[in-house]
Amino acid sequence: MTTISPFAAGSYIANRNTSQLLALKNQLNDLSNQLSSGKVSQTYGGLGTGRSTALAAQATLSALDGYGAGITAAQTRTNVAVTSLTQVAKLGTDARTALNNGLQSIAANTTAGRSIALANLQTALDTLNQSAAGSYLFGGRDATTQPVLDADTILNGTTDSQGNTLAGLTALVSERVTAELGPGGNGRLTQTAPSATSVQVTDEANAATRGRFGFTLSGTPTTTGTAINAAITGTGPAALTIGLAGQPAVGDSVSFALKMPDGTSTTVTLSAAASADSTSTTSFAIGATAADTMKNLSATLANALKGAATGTLAVNATASVTQDFFTGSARGGPSGTGIMPQRIAYDAAKNPTGYVAATPTNTVLWYQGENTYTTPADPTQAVPTTALDTQSVQVSATGQVGTGARANDKTIQNVLAGLATMAFALPTTSDANTSATYKTVVSKAGALLSASDQTNPSVQDTVTQLSVAATRLSNAKTTNTATQTTVQNTLDGIEQAPTEEVVAKLLDVQNRLQASYQVTASLSKLSLVNYIS
Template sequence: MIVNKSMYPLQTGFSAISRMQDALGTLQKQLGSGQKASNLSEMGRDLPMSLSVRARLSKIEGYSANIDTVNLRLSFLDNSMSRFDAIEGEARSAAMTGQYGTDGINLATGPGLSTARFDEIVTMLNEQVAGRYLFGGKATDKAPLPDSTTLLNGAGGKLGFTGLRDLRQAADGVNDAAAPGRLTSTIDPLTPAVVNLTEDGSHPFGFKLSTISTTAPTTINVSGPTLTDPLDPTSAKQMGVEFTGLPTPGQVVSIGLTMPDGTETQVKLTATADNPPAAGAFTIDADPAIMASNFQAALDKSLGTAARTDLKAASTFAAANDFFSEDGVPRIPAGGPPATSLAPDATDSAIHWYTGEVGTPGDNPRQSITAATDETSKVDYGVRANESGFLRLIRSQAAMAVSDYPSEGDVRAKYDGDRVAAMGLPEGAGRDSALAAYEAKVAGEYRESTGFFDGMAQRQLSELSEGHNSEAGSIEIITMQMGVAHGALESASKRHDDYKTQLENLLSDTEGIDENETAMSILALQTRLQASYQVTSMVSQLSLVNYLR
């Protein structure tokens, strides 16, 4: 019979010690890493909670990154909007009616300053952040506008704004000496005391007859405006002035005219006994036919002056509306000549100023670009360069940039040959008359220059008036909406930070350890392991042989 040397069950003892050693190793790793497990498979019953919290934290990180990106874009937009508002204020201050500056300095510097502002506006509207353009709505991959030089002067054989402005002024009859503003005055030989003023057709160009009145109702009969064809409501209009007696000097005939941009002007002709009469006056005469002829001459001259001042300014701003349209497609005078209609550029003969997202009538440009801030909230921050605030800035500065206003010195230089010729005449009435004619030319043309400047300045002030601040798409409204978006982002960011802190604490509780508890467990396990080693050592030495005597 074989008797075992040891009666102690070694396999069982070593197995228990091995398990304690594994447990000690696990506790040591936990103490070193601060985590309950080194991989998800070791998480046990805490695994579902760990996965859920980590998934939520991952979403928060994504939203936070999105918020940071949008905040960067909004900061650029905010700086741009502040500068747009400043440019608006600068433009209002730069051109004031009647403010020509010393020696007409404002007349000389106005176009250059407007060109610089226009260039800055275009540059900012083509702003991009990290390859993404900010002012084209959903179209973020390309600049929404051509450069400022192309917009003003054209390129590749296509008309720019300057070229379209010239077409529009020609269509409006700005420089038409025979029919200024496309109005024609006539005297029928059968009624020599009657002057008729007639539009040249039904179209959107030139002066439109609006009102007529007189302060001499007993000696001057006025009529109209009436249709040239009473059966056709779209026919042209006409007015009549009939002289039935001798007006008193100082009495006035006033003709109201509507211009292409919807504004009104008046031509006033004052009766006078002077011959020749001053500008804006007609010489009275006992013969009604002669007086009608005098009135017609004065009317034609005043219409010409109004065409080269008020109408020219209105035509320039109308051209700005035609070229810088909301849909980016220029409207070009068509038909004729002279032109009879405005038509969208179907032949691609002009530069299309805006190639970003146009949108649909009544939609909200802000919603063209959105950013999610969490599962249920989003921020809208899209901006389009064709919104009303930008259009007012672009149109007004383009119109001012392409317009020239000769100073008195410029006008004198233009007619200096007349002065030299007059001075070359012998002293006497001939020289005096020639010099007076020279001075009259200078004064008349300089009045037209300042009149044109005043018309342009008045329209710029109207376009950039603070009264437009409450309109949808104004610089101020867009700035406010960007501020609201920025505030929403800040609120979402703070909300995410607070929630993230809570989730991280929960994840720490789920995946982390209590270091004190783990250290105590290690000490306890160490004590048990040492005791096991000692007991195993002693018991393993027991043998029945040692007790058989």
């Protein structure tokens, strides 16, 4: 009789017992692995219905780790930037305070003030080249290029790799001041003596130069007393004539205005005195005759014109040049090809006639970093993009924090220009013009230095923005850490195998398996003879 093995008598029970033993053995192996590894399973498939949750949790933890690394790097960057800009702001406020304090007692020689201002300018420039972890902080989106040239190159110029001489700030200031003062050092005016009892001052003769450089006569002169008369005639060029109808009395005076290229004016006042120093810029001595008095008046007038030129006019020119120079940029700008400061244009006779844009081959461009502008339909409305957004860090799935900054921010430019104005324009000698010159520096440089903390916006405002960014980074880090702990606990609940529970299950399976083996062994020895006996 033929028997089919799988369906032979007793085969079902044997197969069933074998399957049960194998299942128990597999359970024993799984529990042993759980006990040794602490994990429920070595594969996600072994997690059952928890596999989807575990995969999602792992992805979340991986993202949070990435956010954490980015936040840590951004915190370092932001903290260093805050410290650096705070230093720049402090340099500006300290310089402004020193200027204002000096008004109470103007030093006879402010060379030390120039030196201190120059040192502060160099410190500020060096500060703007700070880096963190190899990345520059003040170059906008470009963190690999040194954003600011070294102070020596900025101030004194250099020669590029093609042999071109690049003028620095010192050369540009000298060029502009020389053009403003003119060959006579008196603001491009001409002083003559039409008669023994009169003196005449005439505007710059070159129409292309007049009004663009130096002084021009403006308004109506005023006199006191009856002996002095003054009038301005003509318009292109105008001429001021001062005459004496007789001997003036002590205190009689003449005043007239000198207009500067920026539209502001300074007033010259000459007063008659019983005696006066030959270097005076305000008083002239009454002589033995009207002709002698006119000689004295004429000499004082010459002193006053040169004093106003080397003081007020030169300071205004210096402030203008420094402001313009620090707008320069090697890259970006409205056109995308950089921003060029202005250089003086000359005619064939070497008369200054206006301005022309500098080029990268003749002038130092102090800022080398990223300088992107907006692109509106009207190009004249283009403005720099927000510096804070040039560098940002992802702090969550939907959140970003801006931490960018540029060294050529307008407020920083003004602080640098203010320090430079002090360094180049503070008076270095003690004479009748020292006080007026110093006051002009206080006015011009002080206004620029107020960008450190008083204007809106100011450097201090940028510090505040970065400080807020640092706080947001800290808050995001705290939130992410709490989220990470929660997600990790959830994942541990799915993946981790509790030791006590595994041990209990392991003992249970061992006991059942041992019992199954014993029963199976006994049944394997059972026969009809043993059963009957």
